[in-house]
Amino acid sequence: MPSRSRGLTPLLLLLPGGGWLVVFFAVPMAFMLLVSLQQGTFDTGYQLTWNFGIYPEVIVRYWDLYVRSTGFALAATLLTLAIGYPVAYTIAFRGGRLKNALLLLVVLPFFVSFVIRTLNWRMILSDNGMIFGFLKDLGLLEPNFHFLATPASVIFGLTYNFLPFMILPLYVAIEKIDRRLIEAATDLYASRMQAFWRVTFVLSLPGVVAGSLLTFIPAVGDFITAEVIGSGNPEVFMVGNIIQRKFLESLDYPAAAALSFVLVALVMALVTVYTRTVGSDRLAG
Amino acid sequence: MTTATAFAPRGPGLGVRLRNLLLPAFTGLLLLLLFSPIGVMIAFSFNDPAGRQNITWQGFTLRNYVDVWGRSEITDAMTTSLAVATISTIVATTFGTMIGLALTRFEFRGRWIMNLLIFIPITAPEIILGASLLTLWVSFDVERGFLTIVAAHIMFNISFVVVTVRARLAGFNRSLEEAGMDLYADGRTTFWKVTFPIIFPGILSAALLAFALSIDDYVITSFSAGHTVTFPLWVFGASRVGIPPEVNVLGTLIFMVAFVFIGVQLWAQRRQGRTAEAAPVTMVGR
Numbered sequence: 001m002p003s004r005s006r007g008l009t010p011l012l013l014l015l016p017g018g019g020w021l022v023v024f025f026a027v028p029m030a031f032m033l034l035v036s037l038q039q040g041t042f043d044t045g046y047q048l049t050w051n052f053g054i055y056p057e058v059i060v061r062y063w064d065l066y067v068r069s070t071g072f073a074l075a076a077t078l079l080t081l082a083i084g085y086p087v088a089y090t091i092a093f094r095g096g097r098l099k100n101a102l103l104l105l106v107v108l109p110f111f112v113s114f115v116i117r118t119l120n121w122r123m124i125l126s127d128n129g130m131i132f133g134f135l136k137d138l139g140l141l142e143p144n145f146h147f148l149a150t151p152a153s154v155i156f157g158l159t160y161n162f163l164p165f166m167i168l169p170l171y172v173a174i175e176k177i178d179r180r181l182i183e184a185a186t187d188l189y190a191s192r193m194q195a196f197w198r199v200t201f202v203l204s205l206p207g208v209v210a211g212s213l214l215t216f217i218p219a220v221g222d223f224i225t226a227e228v229i230g231s232g233n234p235e236v237f238m239v240g241n242i243i244q245r246k247f248l249e250s251l252d253y254p255a256a257a258a259l260s261f262v263l264v265a266l267v268m269a270l271v272t273v274y275t276r277t278v279g280s281d282r283l284a285g
Numbered sequence: 286m287t288t289a290t291a292f293a294p295r296g297p298g299l300g301v302r303l304r305n306l307l308l309p310a311f312t313g314l315l316l317l318l319l320f321s322p323i324g325v326m327i328a329f330s331f332n333d334p335a336g337r338q339n340i341t342w343q344g345f346t347l348r349n350y351v352d353v354w355g356r357s358e359i360t361d362a363m364t365t366s367l368a369v370a371t372i373s374t375i376v377a378t379t380f381g382t383m384i385g386l387a388l389t390r391f392e393f394r395g396r397w398i399m400n401l402l403i404f405i406p407i408t409a410p411e412i413i414l415g416a417s418l419l420t421l422w423v424s425f426d427v428e429r430g431f432l433t434i435v436a437a438h439i440m441f442n443i444s445f446v447v448v449t450v451r452a453r454l455a456g457f458n459r460s461l462e463e464a465g466m467d468l469y470a471d472g473r474t475t476f477w478k479v480t481f482p483i484i485f486p487g488i489l490s491a492a493l494l495a496f497a498l499s500i501d502d503y504v505i506t507s508f509s510a511g512h513t514v515t516f517p518l519w520v521f522g523a524s525r526v527g528i529p530p531e532v533n534v535l536g537t538l539i540f541m542v543a544f545v546f547i548g549v550q551l552w553a554q555r556r557q558g559r560t561a562e563a564a565p566v567t568m569v570g571r
Contacts, residue, residue, distance in 0.1 A: 013387035017380030028417035111543035221410020
C-alpha cells in the first residue's frame, strides 16, 4: 500500500457509515433537544422559544410514570436474572455436547416477531383463555379473576421478551470460568454454596452486569408490552406509551421530546450508579 | 439449605441425585415456557375461526395457508418488509464492515467518537432512536415513507454489524496477511484473497443479524413510516381485536425458515468443529 494513502484509508473507511450515524443518529438527537424547547400547537406551528421550563413541567407531571417504568424494568431484570442464571449455568456446565444446541433452542423462539409473540401471550393469558379459562372452569379461580392489564402481566411480558438478552451474556461469562478454581474452593472445604457464591458467581459478574444492562435499558423504554399484554390500560402505562402517543397521536412534539430526554437522563444516571456500585475494577478480573 | 448441603455426605446419595436433576428440570421447564407462544401460534395457524376472532379452537383447516397469499394488504406489507430488510442489510453490512476494518486496523485520533457513535444506538432504548428520527423528519418537512424507513434501519443496523465484524477481526491472525505480502501479493490482492475470506463468516452472520433485526422492527419503524406499512406494523394494526389466522401463518413460516437455518448452522458447526480439531491451531486464526 503506498504510504500516501495510508493516512486517508481509515478516513475513507469510516466516512460512509460514520456519516450515516451522524446524520441519522447524532443530528436527530440534537433536533430532539431543539424540538423539546419549542412552544406552540401543531396547527399553528411550533416556534423555538428555549422553553427550558418544559423539563420541570414534564418531570413533575409524569413522575409516577418514570417511577413505574423503572420499577417494572427493575422487576423484569431481577426476574430474568433469577430465571436466566440457573439456565445459563446448566447449559454452560452441564450442557456437554448439547451446549450449542441448547443455546440455540433458547434463542429460537425469538426468531418469531416480537409483536406476534406478544400477541399470542395476550391470547394465552386472556381472562377466558387456555390457562385462566381452564382454571375458572375447574372452579380453582374466581370467575372475575383477570391477569391481563395488571402490573404483574406487564412485568411477565417484559421478563419473557428480554430473557435471551440475559441468558446469552451470562452463558458467555459462566462458560469461560476455569472449573479448577471451583474444585480448588471445594478442596479447601468450601461448601458447594460457598464455592458458588464466592467463586462461580463472582467470576460471572461481568455477565450479570452485561445481561442486566441489556435487559433493563430496552425494558425501561418499552411500550409494546404495556400496549398489548397491558391491554392499553393507562394504569400500567410506561413512559414509552406516553412518548409514543404524544409523538404519533396527539402530535405534542415538545412535550414528547422532553419526556424522551428525561428518559435518556434517567437511564444514564441509573446505569452510572449501577456500574459504579458493582465496581468496574472487579469486573476486569 | 446451606447447612444441609454443607454437611451432605460426599457419595451420590438420594439428595445429591435429586439436586442433580433440579437444574436440568428447571431448564426444561423454561424451554417449555419459551416455546409456549410459539406452539400456540403454530396451532392457531391451522384454526378455522368462526368469526373474525381467532381466540378459541374451532377446527383444523389448511385454508389459512392458501388464503394468506390472496390478501394483498398482507403480501404488500411482507414485500415492503423484505425490500426494507434487503436494502438496509446490504448497505449497513458494507458500511459496518468498513468501520470494523478501520477500527481494528488503523490508529487514528477521535476513535472514541466513533466508538460512541456505534455504542449508543445499541444501548439506547429503541423509542429514543425512533422518536429523535421523527423530530428530524418533522423539522425538515420530510415526507415519511419507504425511504425514511430504510434510512432508519440502516442507522440501527450499522452498529450491530460493526460489533459482530469487529469480534471476528479481533481473533484474526495478522501473520497470514504478512505471508500473503511476503509472497508478492499487493495490498488489494492480500485483502480479497486472504483477509476477506477469513472474515467472511463474521460478515455473513452480521448480515443475517441485520436482516433479522430489520424485518422484525416495529418501534423505530413506527416513527418513520408515515403511510407505508411493513409486516410488523400491519400485524400490530390488525390485532386490535384478535389475531387474524394469517398472522400466525406467516409467523409459523418465518419460524420454520429460522428453524431450518439454525439446523443447518448447527450441522456446519459440527463439521467445522471436526476440521478445526484436525487443522493446526494457527490455521484457526486465534
